[in-house]
Amino acid sequence: MVPDLASAIAGYQGTLQLDLVHEGPLPADLAASWDCPASANMRHAVLRPKSGAPCWFRLVEQPPVAGFRPTTSFGWGAFELTVKDVFGWPDRLAGSAFTIVGEPKQLPGMDAFVPMQALGPGQEMIYLNQVFGNMAAIDLPMAQSISDHIFIVILAAPDRAAACDWYARSLGLVLGETFELPYEMINSAFGLPNSHISALTMVQAGRMPIVEVDDYPMQARRRPRHIGMLPPGNALVTLAVRDLDSCTVNWICPPVRRFGPLYDGRQAGTCIGAAGELLELVETG
Numbered sequence: 001m002v003p004d005l006a007s008a009i010a011g012y013q014g015t016l017q018l019d020l021v022h023e024g025p026l027p028a029d030l031a032a033s034w035d036c037p038a039s040a041n042m043r044h045a046v047l048r049p050k051s052g053a054p055c056w057f058r059l060v061e062q063p064p065v066a067g068f069r070p071t072t073s074f075g076w077g078a079f080e081l082t083v084k085d086v087f088g089w090p091d092r093l094a095g096s097a098f099t100i101v102g103e104p105k106q107l108p109g110m111d112a113f114v115p116m117q118a119l120g121p122g123q124e125m126i127y128l129n130q131v132f133g134n135m136a137a138i139d140l141p142m143a144q145s146i147s148d149h150i151f152i153v154i155l156a157a158p159d160r161a162a163a164c165d166w167y168a169r170s171l172g173l174v175l176g177e178t179f180e181l182p183y184e185m186i187n188s189a190f191g192l193p194n195s196h197i198s199a200l201t202m203v204q205a206g207r208m209p210i211v212e213v214d215d216y217p218m219q220a221r222r223r224p225r226h227i228g229m230l231p232p233g234n235a236l237v238t239l240a241v242r243d244l245d246s247c248t249v250n251w252i253c254p255p256v257r258r259f260g261p262l263y264d265g266r267q268a269g270t271c272i273g274a275a276g277e278l279l280e281l282v283e284t285g
Contacts, residue, residue: 001232002122005043005061011097011121012057016147018047022261026060033253033270034236034278038228046261054240055081055149056262059122065224065232070123071156071189073223075277076234077214078117078125078154078185082143086114086130097121102184104130112140117185124233125185127154137176139207152202152209153237157275160201160215166274167203170249171241171281173210176202183214190219210239222276231278236270238262238280244269247281255283 002008005023012018028040043061071077083089086104093100102117115129128147131140141151157163167173183198203211225231241247244255244267255269262268267283 001062001124001230001235002059002120003061003064004121005045005059007097008059008061008121009045009047012047012059015092015096015098017050017145018057018147019050020045021048021056022046029256030258033256033268034230034280035252035270035272036228036230038226039230048261049145049148051144051148053144053149056238057150058236058238058262060230060235062229062232063226064122065226067224068123068232069189070119070125070233071185072219073221074156074158074216074275075223075231076153076237077156078127079150079234079237080115080127080129080152080154080212081150082131082141082148083128084130084143084146086116086128089116089128093118098126101125101188107181110135112138122233124235125154134207137207138202138204138209140209152212153234154212154214155273155275155277156216156220157213158216158220159274160199160213163213163274164201164203167211167213170271170273171239171247173203173205176204176209178202186214186216190217192217236278236280238268238282240284241281242284244281244283247271249279249281255281258282 023045025041026044031040045059047057098118104116112133112135113129113131178201180199200214249271251269255267258268270280
């Protein structure tokens with residue numbers, strides 16, 4: 001969610017160097033399928049990496065939500081995209097619509113990639129990760145353009161185990177490794193000591209990472225939002241699935257065939273996950 005679409009497009013298209021592939025009002029039936037009827041006809045845009053990877057970044061213009069602070073509420077916490085030259089990104093982001101909240105830094109015990117973190121124009125959290133190789137049980141993608149596709153999304157959960165179980169039961173995903181580490185973004189957001197340890201579990205399709213489910217401290221709350229609108233920040237995730245009928249979820253509206261970027265004539269429907277997150281599923285066959 002962004003407060004001003006034009007400046008957000010300038011950031012994503014200019015600074016992140018994504019290609020703008022669509023701009024126009026958000027269709028009312030699509031907003032209704034997300035149970036967000038008040039978001040209908042809001043200005044929105046869709047962008048895509050120059051690599052041509054099957055990934056889209058959707059920006060929707062909405063009024064800011066008072067009291068929203070990133071990394072303090074349940075739901076989608078961040079989107080991680082792969083980039084080239086992560087140590088050059090602080091200079092690229094200087095003076096842009098993005099605010100650096102975490103400089104590039106090697107994580108303890110994880111030498112396959114180096115991440116950095118930034119907030120976008122709508123207080124959405126994005127991680128810019130340069131990948132150097134695969135992990136023991138996870139394949140990580142190398143960037144083919146300066147910024148490339150989202151390869152994992154972060155879910156802030158009140159009950160990590162329950163959220164992981166929901167993804168395994170509902171979508172047939174598998175649970176990967178659980179890591180325990182001092183999580184700088186969480187500790188900073190909640191004023192916790194730097195030594196505070198958080199647990200996170202990887203949810204995967206084979207060796208492909210899909211969702212990272214993070215334990216959030218007891219101070220975390222449900223995300224504030226305007227009635228009938230999308231949540232602020234990182235609002236919604238769309239995943240490709242082979243068969244919608246195999247997904248044991250409760251649809252907000254029955255899936256329908258949709259057209260345009262992301263959909264290309266495929267069936268799509270949206271459900272609500274275990275942490276209250278909006279999850280749209282598109283059938284690829």
